[in-house]
């Protein structure tokens with residue numbers, strides 16, 4: 001039986017049409033801006049997001065980091081949610097490279113509104129570093145793929161701009177957010193100063209992310225990309241797959257969201273697992289396993305013995321992510337295996353008592 005890989009939506013393999021496009025891609029040296037396929041991808045991304053320019057970057061982390069570096073200078077603070085990717089999963093780059101201090105705030109379901117942010121905002125004084133940037137994440141990964149509504153994000157941008165503070169969006173899964181809200185990614189991101197989105201997550205490309213913003217911002221980000229070692233050469237072979245992902249994949253995201261619902265509803269019925277399926281609106285299912293009596297990492301190990309892959313994100317919580325390479329039947333099999341493992345554990349502990 002084939003593996004059901006629910007660890008992340010990064011695990012998808014390129015489709016046959018992506019591989020064909022990669023093989024046939026027209027290329028040139030992108031550091032000289034001469035790769036026609038990269039140029040097409042960047043222009044198309046800018047158009048879709050209604051921006052002046054785009055920049056292809058090797059990873060979402062590099063895209064986020066280029067934005068942070070351009071928007072801030074050393075000794076400033078960056079306000080972000082305490083579960084955010086830029087704070088937890090990017091090797092402390094904002095400190096190591098940009099010399100910034102993360103000022104974390106907790107938002108309900110990972111979503112930050114202006115009322116959460118305002119108390120954390122700092123003007124530079126004799127003893128306080130000023131806020132250089134606010135960064136939001138939509139969808140919020142570790143908060144279970146939660147979606148930030150348009151009005152909430154726009155208010156954050158308006159209030160921040162009124163105080164001269166730029167706002168970046170880590171939109172790794174912004175197409176999932178737009179799918180959940182039934183709007184366009186342009187509608188969702190218009191007021192942000194910069195947006196990073198991933199081609200290599202739900203959109204299914206093998207590699208790459210894109211940063212979009214004003215021409216001036218992208219020119220600066222291009223220099224930071226080079227500084228970080230991300231200036232690539234005949235990289236049209238990757239951009240070719242990215243273009244297909246960008247054009248074709250958003251339309252199939254509802255399927256991933258439906259599969260995540262199947263997982264969420266099934267998991268919620270298993271004794272010991274806690275989650276609210278109504279909160280699962282995109283392709284990420286995060287659930288609490290504390291009452292099962294087994295740590296998440298051990299559950300993941302037992303699932304793996306039965307060819308189901310999922311990640312523990314803390315001893316008490318697990319994450320399952322749906323994507324193009326898992327289908328409904330795979331999700332149902334994951335539920336059956338999970339049920340079996342936890343039922344076995346209940347019997348074992350009942351006998352032991």
Ligand SMILES: *Cc1c(COP(=O)(O)O)cnc(C)c1O
Nearest residue numbers: 059060061062085137141170172
């Ligand atoms: C995956 C992800 C990124 C970027 O990750 P890379 O692995 O560097 O491409 C950024 N933000 C969020 C919320 C993510 O989930």
